[in-house]
Amino acid sequence: MNILVINAGSSSLKYQLFQMEEGNILAKGRVERIGMETAILTHEPTGKAEVHEVREILEHTTAIRKVLELLVHPEHGVLASTSEIDAVGHRVVHGGESFKSSVLVNDEVKKEIKRLFDLAPLHNPAHMLGISAVEANMPGVPQAVVFDTAFHQSMPAHAYLYPVPMALYRKHKVRRYGFHGTSHNYVSERAAAFLGRPLEQLKLVTCHIGNGASCAAIMGGKSVDTSMGMTPLEGLMMGTRSGDLDPAIVPYAMGKEDLTLGEISSMLNKHSGLQAISGISSDMREIVEALEAGDKNAALAFEMYEYRLRKYIGAYVAAMNGVDAIVFTAGVGENSELLRQTVCERLTFLGVEFDEEANRKGRGLERRISKQGSKVEVLVIPTNEEWVIARDTFGLIQSQNIRLELSKIDFSHGNRNSVQ
Numbered sequence: 472m473n474i475l476v477i478n479a480g481s482s483s484l485k486y487q488l489f490q491m492e493e494g495n496i497l498a499k500g501r502v503e504r505i506g507m508e509t510a511i512l513t514h515e516p517t518g519k520a521e522v523h524e525v526r527e528i529l530e531h532t533t534a535i536r537k538v539l540e541l542l543v544h545p546e547h548g549v550l551a552s553t554s555e556i557d558a559v560g561h562r563v564v565h566g567g568e569s570f571k572s573s574v575l576v577n578d579e580v581k582k583e584i585k586r587l588f589d590l591a592p593l594h595n596p597a598h599m600l601g602i603s604a605v606e607a608n609m610p611g612v613p614q615a616v617v618f619d620t621a622f623h624q625s626m627p628a629h630a631y632l633y634p635v636p637m638a639l640y641r642k643h644k645v646r647r648y649g650f651h652g653t654s655h656n657y658v659s660e661r662a663a664a665f666l667g668r669p670l671e672q673l674k675l676v677t678c679h680i681g682n683g684a685s686c687a688a689i690m691g692g693k694s695v696d697t698s699m700g701m702t703p704l705e706g707l708m709m710g711t712r713s714g715d716l717d718p719a720i721v722p723y724a725m726g727k728e729d730l731t732l733g734e735i736s737s738m739l740n741k742h743s744g745l746q747a748i749s750g751i752s753s754d755m756r757e758i759v760e761a762l763e764a765g766d767k768n769a770a771l772a773f774e775m776y777e778y779r780l781r782k783y784i785g786a787y788v789a790a791m792n793g794v795d796a797i798v799f800t801a802g803v804g805e806n807s808e809l810l811r812q813t814v815c816e817r818l819t820f821l822g823v824e825f826d827e828e829a830n831r832k833g834r835g836l837e838r839r840i841s842k843q844g845s846k847v848e849v850l851v852i853p854t855n856e857e858w859v860i861a862r863d864t865f866g867l868i869q870s871q872n873i874r875l876e877l878s879k880i881d882f883s884h885g886n887r888n889s890v891q
């Protein structure tokens with residue numbers, strides 16, 4: 472079964488085409504800077520030359536059409552026709568309280584994703600465009616959605632409620648949902664396998680540090696707390712997002728700077744974080760380069776980023792009354808040696824014994840960066856959200872096929888016999 476996975480972000484679209492039974496990736500790629508005249512398209516068909524293009528791609532529908540064209544392209548393609556795609560799986564960032572696991576797309580599911588536009592304005596509208604574009608270009612192909620929020624639905628009320636009047640929760644569902652759940656779930660399972668210990672017995676702090684970043688406290692394989700909140704703005708300092716701040720700053724800054732709600736929201740989501748403090752970039756690679764060249768603002772941005780991350784790790788160890796392993800993943804977590812080193816060298820009180828040499832080796836691999844015998848293990852586990860989405864989609868399609876097969880069998884015969 473060939474499954475196409477689409478991860479549509481606010482301004483980007485990542486994709487991977489899996490051949491499930493064989494466990495092969497036929498192609499993967501991404502379209503970045505959607506909405507601009509200079510969108511960047513990268514297509515990596517397995518066993519063939521990569522394609523790089525800079526071209527105008529103004530919306531997600533065009534991006535998906537372009538991806539489908541490339542998948543069947545005579546030179547760069549990997550399929551003879553899009554009819555060889557059996558199902559499509561999508562990442563959906565916000566599933567609210569309605570979705571505790573992945574589901575096949577139907578009218579009800581689409582209605583609910585649209586209802587949640589307000590709570591994830593940068594993400595959910597893009598996902599809906601992705602679903603509609605597949606419907607338009609590949610009518611009848613089953614689609615599944617895998618929610619960032621689903622894994623965190625196991626959080627207890629004392630972790631997901633905010634200390635504000637309960638009417639806000641009852642009437643408007645104001646609560647912590649948490650995001651990156653597919654990734655936290657995946658790396659926690661992989662961490663248990665790596666350690667050779669049952670997940671049910673482990674206390675883990677997983678750190679998904681990408682452009683968006685969040686930590687999770689995972690006990691016995693279940694998320695018990697996570698740093699992102701009702702929206703993906705709360706928690707850690709990120710590339711362009713502020714993370715935690717005193718809520719009183721919002722009305723104060725609006726008054727002083729004469730800002731509208733849209734403007735303050737844009738400031739906190741798109742013009743804060745590493746970008747705002749460094750004045751250089753939202754990209755950790757450029758921050759590290761600048762601080763190594765002696766830039767003071769870059770050094771301050773890094774210090775704040777690391778400090779806030781370390782505080783969350785400490786908080787989650789307290790929340791679980793212990794920790795077996797700390798796991799780093801996603802773009803920064805997997806690639807920034809300096810961030811991992813700085814965090815780990817300041818967690819000696821927990822019993823972390825950091826292995827500097829191991830930290831420098833094995834990029835792209837699952838690995839241990841604490842010393843043998845360290846009381847708390849530290850692991851780097853590359854995330855693979857696309858694979859989890861493909862796996863869930865495959866499972867849903869198979870169980871639907873079993874239901875369809877069962878529905879063809881005439882059980883009434885047996886029933887009649889037993890009654891007679």
Ligand SMILES: Nc1ncnc2c1ncn2[C@@H]1O[C@H](COP(=O)(O)OP(=O)(O)O)[C@@H](O)[C@H]1O
Nearest residue numbers: 680681682683753754755756801802803806807
């Ligand atoms: N070698 C590296 N060193 C430090 N940071 C890196 C490196 N490679 C990638 N990154 C960081 O990873 C981020 C992207 O992470 P990713 O998980 O792909 O984020 P997202 O899925 O939110 O786009 C980039 O913004 C960049 O800061």
Ligand SMILES: CC(=O)OP(=O)(O)O
Nearest residue numbers: 564650651682683703
């Ligand atoms: C939920 C979220 O913040 O996702 P991303 O990191 O892809 O922006």
Ligand SMILES: [Mg+2]
Nearest residue numbers: 681682683801
């Ligand atoms: Mg991501």
